[in-house]
Amino acid sequence: MLNMTQQTMIEIGQAGAFMSVFFASIGSTLGTGIAGAAAVGAWKKCYSQEKPAPFQLAIFAGTPLSQIIYALIMMILINKKVLEVGGFQNWHFCLAVGILCGIGLGVNAWFMGIAAAKCCDSFADTNKGFTNNLMVIGIMETVALFVMVFAIILLNTVKVPGIVEAVVK
Amino acid sequence: MDQETMIALGKSGAYCAIALSAVGSSIGTGIAGTSALGAWKKCYVYGRPPPFQLAVFTSAPMSQTIYGMILMTLIVNKIQDGAAAYWPVFLAIGIAGGIAMGTSAWFQGVAGAGACDSFAETNKGFTNNLMILGIVETVALFAMVFGIVLLNSIKT
Numbered sequence: 001m002l003n004m005t006q007q008t009m010i011e012i013g014q015a016g017a018f019m020s021v022f023f024a025s026i027g028s029t030l031g032t033g034i035a036g037a038a039a040v041g042a043w044k045k046c047y048s049q050e051k052p053a054p055f056q057l058a059i060f061a062g063t064p065l066s067q068i069i070y071a072l073i074m075m076i077l078i079n080k081k082v083l084e085v086g087g088f089q090n091w092h093f094c095l096a097v098g099i100l101c102g103i104g105l106g107v108n109a110w111f112m113g114i115a116a117a118k119c120c121d122s123f124a125d126t127n128k129g130f131t132n133n134l135m136v137i138g139i140m141e142t143v144a145l146f147v148m149v150f151a152i153i154l155l156n157t158v159k160v161p162g163i164v165e166a167v168v169k
Numbered sequence: 170m171d172q173e174t175m176i177a178l179g180k181s182g183a184y185c186a187i188a189l190s191a192v193g194s195s196i197g198t199g200i201a202g203t204s205a206l207g208a209w210k211k212c213y214v215y216g217r218p219p220p221f222q223l224a225v226f227t228s229a230p231m232s233q234t235i236y237g238m239i240l241m242t243l244i245v246n247k248i249q250d251g252a253a254a255y256w257p258v259f260l261a262i263g264i265a266g267g268i269a270m271g272t273s274a275w276f277q278g279v280a281g282a283g284a285c286d287s288f289a290e291t292n293k294g295f296t297n298n299l300m301i302l303g304i305v306e307t308v309a310l311f312a313m314v315f316g317i318v319l320l321n322s323i324k325t
Contacts, residue, residue, distance in 0.1 A: 007254055015261035018319050022265035025312040026272050032308060033276025036301040037283045043294045044287035053294055062304045068311040075315060079322055 027106025031064025031113025182263030193271025197230025197278025
């Protein structure tokens with residue numbers, strides 16, 4: 001590991017950047033899959049009982065998508081950190097932030113999908129409480145926002161080693 | 170590491186993108202397909218016309234394999250442009266992107282199975298069901314596009 005070249009360190013750091021998108025997309029898939037299946041089932045119940053099918057279920061099913069956008073933001077920032085002058089020396093950190101942030105966002109999307117599935121069932125049955133349900137989803141979304149923002153704060157504390165800066169100047 | 174080994178590893182990563190998304194597409198179409206067959210069987214048993222649209226729900230998880238192919242082509246182009254030394258990035262994007270798209274196809278199949286069951290029974294809500302499949306599809310699109318964004322940051 002000590003014999004690693006500069007290029008290898010950049011590459012591993014960039015791979016870490018993509019890990020955030022990878023883990024977040026797995027979670028979003030699980031979330032949208034679970035919520036989507038619930039929405040389809042709830043619509044089926046509506047059609048069987050000759051009730052109008054509420055369009056709002058599509059909104060619930062689509063909520064776990066936002067975590068991938070947060071992951072994209074993280075990917076861009078980590079990639080920028082790796083590619084800046086001397087940034088390759090922080091490859092361990094970039095890899096760790098990419099993986100952990102991705103897992104945080106992914107698990108959030110997954111459980112948001114479970115909550116959204118319940119929202120679909122509830123709203124299709126009662127046709128009431130759309131904003132209340134969305135509020136709960138919003139609370140869960142806040143966790144994902146926290147994961148991203150706190151990772152960005154930590155990322156901004158990482159500085160290029162002074163000696164490298166001096167050489168560049 | 171010599172140049173040939175780096176090219177080989179980079180290209181292996183490129184193929185992982187299509188292979189892993191194809192695995193997910195197989196699982197997804199398999200799940201949705203068996204559901205469509207069961208739903209059609211119910212229609213025949215009850216003497217109702219079997220809706221052709223179930224084939225659309227069943228084939229939805231196939232698109233991820235195409236996204237895998239696009240990612241594979243772009244990675245191979247990068248390698249041919251002389252960026253073979255970046256093979257760990259290509260391997261990571263290929264494997265991680267492939268798994269992400271494959272999982273999307275898998276769960277799209279699960280939602281598609283529900284859509285088949287629902288549409289065969291009620292004959293209503295085709296566009297609503299398709300919209301849900303579109304939402305799950307978006308995850309795969311995101312995984313592909315963001316992989317391309319990272320690929321484009323690699324300068325040869």
